[in-house]
């Protein structure tokens with residue numbers, strides 16, 4: 001099992017109208033009200049202040065599918081001209097004049113804001129996702145990322161109704177700093193303040209039941225780490241290295257963190273791994289882990305990636321999809337630098353090697369594109385973008401590279417940028433002409449794989465990895481697994497030739513033992529005891545794989561294996577518990593008196609109370625053992641309306657196959 005990241009791709013948003021040439025929206029004060037009888041409706045009022053740059057007879061605000069809209073210009077002209085997509089304000093606007101536009105609206109948004117249910121009539125969380133979905137689905141705003149506004153959100157949220165039941169009150173989190181909280185009977189107004197402008201796609205809010213802990217960066221920025229009240233034991237492993245990475249990035253980038261604070265909030269059933277809303281990283285709660293889960297899957301890379309975006313994407317924003325790598329390539333590269341600071345140089349080169357292999361695999365399918373092609377894949381924007389920065393830094397040296405990044409950020413702070421804004425700074429600081437480099441690495445679609453591998457060979461660790469090869473069994477191969485070569489090289493040996501695994505191979509590290517579990521599916525009798533020891537490893541992936549293989553290979557010992565792994569839940573997707581229940585159900589003589597209870601528990605995991613990953617696992621298991629009953633089927637049907645399109649697609653195809 002490999003961690004699959006669904007980070008964001010914001011590909012090719014063609015600018016429809018260059019309204020930014022005519023008008024400059026400066027500030028927005030919004031009031032968002034969530035209704036009492038909650039069915040996904042919200043209403044609000046927003047006050048925009050703007051300046052007219054060139055004479056024009058109308059201005060447009062994006063607002064998708066609203067139920068009703070009313071506005072007033074300068075508190076005089078009242079109107080409600082609205083075409084379902086945009087609010088249209090007709091007026092003879094003169095250049096060098098300032099205005100205020102007040103908009104009140106009601107809507108029941110179809111996307112960009114999600115009301116996550118716990119069960120019937122019970123909401124658990126509300127959260128937003130602007131990028132790729134458009135904030136204008138729930139608040140009048142701008143789909144054009146070149147329009148940057150200082151947004152202050154005031155969110156009115158009614159406590160104590162049946163929707164947010166339970167004793168602990170919910171918390172409302174948004175961009176910027178919480179400056180005031182007005183508590184009235186049954187409702188609270190949360191006032192958030194921003195001090196700098198941002199594009200609308202980075203406006204966000206999250207509502208749910210959370211506890212938080214705050215640490216302070218070296219520079220004094222509050223790092224607010226939110227967690228579910230029941231997850232206090234997962235807090236430390238989940239947020240491990242947060243402060244170290246923050247301090248490292250501020251120092252490495254050379255420009256102070258641009259916002260008042262940095263908040264990290266896990267949410268249920270998120271659409272991606274994480275999202276870099278300004279000062280508010282909303283991320284999937286499947287990255288909330290305990291210390292065993294941390295070994296195989298953790299929040300470190302996502303956290304560093306979204307944090308790096310606070311400079312690259314949030315403070316300087318690409319003008320257009322063509323320059324999307326200025327966001328994703330930089331976030332991927334700087335996340336890797338932060339991880340190098342924690343895990344060391346071998347880790348850095350190893351990840352670069354993995355990125356190169358991913359790019360090579362894409363290249364082989366004929367899907368390589370220019371980095372400046374707005375239709376490029378995420379692999380290209382993220383991984384090739386990262387590689388370009390690595391190669392560029394090698395070419396011009398650390399000092400010129402870091403000076404250029406600093407100058408680029410300072411010169412364009414809170415504005416929009418294009419690729420040349422960055423490249424020209426590198427040319428200035430290095431004194432080099434980069435036209436050939438730009439042509440080779442950015443414009444051309446060819447993947448320069450050989451040059452990438454040459455660069456990696458600076459690392460002895462990678463040299464060794466590339467040298468170790470047991471595709472053709474050589475005399476050295478039999479010794480590799482008990483030698484001093486790296487864990488990665490040993491795993492490569494195992495993947496190439498599983499017959500090389502001997503009893504003493506089990507003396508290796510947890511990572512190598514995991515490879516043994518994954519590749520050695522048929523367990524030789526003489527290694528039975530060694531293999532059984534894998535059930536004690538501190539890795540949920542190893543235990544899951546080992547339990548299944550042992551159960552399959554040694555039917556007589558099934559009860560023993562099940563008893564040994566009875567209390568393990570696994571990751572937040574309950575990988576261990578769902579496998580265990582499935583095996584317990586189909587092991588004939590295992591606890592017949594408890595079978596009903598186990599079946600009910602497993603079936604319950606298909607309900608919307610649980611995250612979609614738990615549900616997906618469970619649907620698969622119940623389907624495999626032909627035990628999806630009426631409750632399970634009803635839950636599967638419900639899943640075909642889920643907001644996560646991958647899960648929805650999965651549910652639809654499973655339902656059709658029935």
Ligand SMILES: [Zn+2]
Pocket residue numbers: 007008305309327328331
């Ligand atoms: Zn990103």
